[in-house]
Amino acid sequence: xxxxxxxxxxxxxxxxxxxxxxxxxxxxxxxxxxxxxxxxxxxxxxxxxxxxxxxxxxxxxxxxxxxxxxxxxxxxxxxxxxxxxxxxxxxxxxxxxxxxxxxxxxxxxxxxxxxxxxxxxxxxxxxxxxxxxxxxxxxxxxxxxxxxxxxxxxxxxxxxxxxxxxxxxxxxxxxxxxxxxxxxxxxxxxxxxxxxxxxxxxxxxxxxxxxxxxxxxxxxxxxxxxxxxxxxxxxxxxxxxxxxxxxxxxxxxxxxxxxxxxxxxxxxxxxxxxxxxxxxxxxxxxxxxxxxxxxxxxxxxxxxxxxxxxxxxx
Amino acid sequence: xxxxxxxxxxxxxxxxxxxxxxxxxxxxxxxxxxxxxxxxxxxxxxxxxxxxxxxxxxxxxxxxxxxxxxxxxxxxxxxxxxxxxxxxxxxxxxxxxxxxxxxxxxxxxxxxxxxxxxxxxxxxxxxxxxxxxxxxxxxxxxxxxxxxxxxxxxxxxxxxxxxxxxxxxxxxxxxxxxxxxxxxxxxxxxxxxxxxxxxxxxxxxxxxxxxxxxxxxxxxxxxxxxxxxxxxxxxxxxxxxxxxxxx
Numbered sequence: 001x002x003x004x005x006x007x008x009x010x011x012x013x014x015x016x017x018x019x020x021x022x023x024x025x026x027x028x029x030x031x032x033x034x035x036x037x038x039x040x041x042x043x044x045x046x047x048x049x050x051x052x053x054x055x056x057x058x059x060x061x062x063x064x065x066x067x068x069x070x071x072x073x074x075x076x077x078x079x080x081x082x083x084x085x086x087x088x089x090x091x092x093x094x095x096x097x098x099x100x101x102x103x104x105x106x107x108x109x110x111x112x113x114x115x116x117x118x119x120x121x122x123x124x125x126x127x128x129x130x131x132x133x134x135x136x137x138x139x140x141x142x143x144x145x146x147x148x149x150x151x152x153x154x155x156x157x158x159x160x161x162x163x164x165x166x167x168x169x170x171x172x173x174x175x176x177x178x179x180x181x182x183x184x185x186x187x188x189x190x191x192x193x194x195x196x197x198x199x200x201x202x203x204x205x206x207x208x209x210x211x212x213x214x215x216x217x218x219x220x221x222x223x224x225x226x227x228x229x230x231x232x233x234x235x236x237x238x239x240x241x242x243x244x245x246x247x248x249x250x251x252x253x254x255x256x257x258x259x260x261x262x263x264x265x266x267x268x269x270x271x272x273x274x275x276x277x278x279x280x281x282x283x284x285x286x287x288x289x290x291x292x293x294x295x296x297x298x299x300x301x302x303x304x305x306x307x308x309x310x311x312x313x314x
Numbered sequence: 315x316x317x318x319x320x321x322x323x324x325x326x327x328x329x330x331x332x333x334x335x336x337x338x339x340x341x342x343x344x345x346x347x348x349x350x351x352x353x354x355x356x357x358x359x360x361x362x363x364x365x366x367x368x369x370x371x372x373x374x375x376x377x378x379x380x381x382x383x384x385x386x387x388x389x390x391x392x393x394x395x396x397x398x399x400x401x402x403x404x405x406x407x408x409x410x411x412x413x414x415x416x417x418x419x420x421x422x423x424x425x426x427x428x429x430x431x432x433x434x435x436x437x438x439x440x441x442x443x444x445x446x447x448x449x450x451x452x453x454x455x456x457x458x459x460x461x462x463x464x465x466x467x468x469x470x471x472x473x474x475x476x477x478x479x480x481x482x483x484x485x486x487x488x489x490x491x492x493x494x495x496x497x498x499x500x501x502x503x504x505x506x507x508x509x510x511x512x513x514x515x516x517x518x519x520x521x522x523x524x525x526x527x528x529x530x531x532x533x534x535x536x537x538x539x540x541x542x543x544x545x546x547x548x549x550x551x552x553x554x555x556x557x558x559x560x561x
Contacts, residue, residue, distance in 0.1 A: 092478075095443070099408065102444060109444075111437075129435060133533075180468065238493065252560040263327065292540050294547075304545075305551070308548045
């Protein structure tokens with residue numbers, strides 16, 4: 001049996017959670033077993049997890065606030081249903097609970113995995129290491145295993161039908177942590193889940209020039225990101241900072257404008273499927289990591305690109 | 315406050331990565347090693363600030379690694395930690411390291427244990443939450459701001475697309491993200507003093523390691539960039555639509 005924690009902040013199923021369910025369902029098939037998904041609290045349309053491959057969907061009442069009681073509840077469910085593998089998304093939640101669950105279950109843990117395990121010689125699973133500069137294949141030899149899945153690493157697939165949600169008899173212990181607030185930018189797709197990302201650097205010269213970037217993002221339906229200096233100068237909010245000290249993303253398309261491509265920035269984005277670089281300096285190191293490049297003045301190029309995108313979509 | 319800061323040694327952020335022995339192990343030749351930046355810039359400095367604010371207590375550095383890590387540990391002492399402990403073993407996996415740290419810290423009565431949010435080599439973000447579970451302590455991951463009021467800490471942490479604010483009583487475990495503190499450069503006095511500060515080496519406890527890296531692989535080389543005429547953005551859109559198939 002495989003158990004997937006389908007985290008659902010604000011009661012909404014996250015795309016990474018659906019990806020984790022598809023991943024778990026495919027692993028279950030390869031291992032000749034079945035898989036179940038677990039949600040905590042009131043979750044909109046939790047039964048739809050069946051479509052992505054969950055044979056069963058369990059729910060626990062309560063709130064996903066304190067990683068300690070959440071991890072314990074997930075480990076309890078894993079033991080109750082005899083799960084050999086527990087899978088969750090590699091997110092701010094996953095990073096809070098993965099080690100705890102592994103400790104509870106006495107399981108080997110590999111985080112941020114990017115492909116299905118190879119079962120031909122034990123249980124070997126691949127993950128990016130050295131901030132995306134290489135991959136490592138990790139062999140887990142313990143009986144129970146914990147994995148967290150990188151966002152956008154596998155494609156969503158509809159593998160089944162919606163199922164009913166079953167309440168499972170596990171309760172959350174009292175929280176040791178109190179949530180005072182959550183401040184999220186309204187709307188928009190969180191960066192780690194975004195398939196299309198438009199990102200700006202110092203070459204934009206100031207926050208007042210961001211509208212050309214925002215126009216392109218809107219035309220594409222893309223999320224917005226920025227380089228470290230831009231976040232440090234408060235031109236853009238901190239949570240948009242991608243790179244070694246910000247967040248690592250792997251969208252299908254990453255468009256970088258006015259970013260030179262320092263190695264610390266590349267570390268956060270070099271797993272993107274397609275990279276477009278727009279920069280006036282033809283020697284900018286980012287062009288070496290790019291699939292497509294445009295050398296020239298971004299203030300001239302980006303509005304033209306936005307118009308071209310609109311023509312495609314028209 | 316009695317504080318513990320767990321640090322790792324990692325290759326420098328700009329290091330060229332290569333492997334040896336048929337790509338089964340990391341090749342350290344020509345690589346400069348540093349203290350993992352999240353551990354040094356944010357975790358260690360915030361712990362030092364906490365001690366300075368109360369004017370009492372201690373900051374101890376803990377590392378799991380071989381004697382070759384001592385240079386990086388001494389740097390932590392030069393930045394301002396009071397003493398250091400090295401658990402003498404190769405850090406073979408997150409499971410192994412977490413167990414070593416938990417066994418060392420379990421009866422020491424630390425008010426807070428700090429980690430960086432992840433190491434820049436294995437990018438795991440596993441050890442802090444694992445230690446938290448072994449020690450039965452609350453844990454805040456990805457903390458980017460911390461205020462202390464008596465026995466309670468208010469922490470802001472990075473979540474997808476925003477910030478979550480939490481309140482937790484000590485003792486607790488924190489993993490540090492950018493913003494929790496500002497990097498400190500060790501001064502000459504700190505470097506001189508660091509030589510006299512204790513660095514105790516303790517043996518590892520016996521742990522069965524459940525995770526082993528069997529193979530490394532470099533990503534496939536990127537083909538050369540395709541340059542597009544700045545006056546022909548329709549061509550770029552066409553390539554993204556029909557060739558890359560991403561829009």
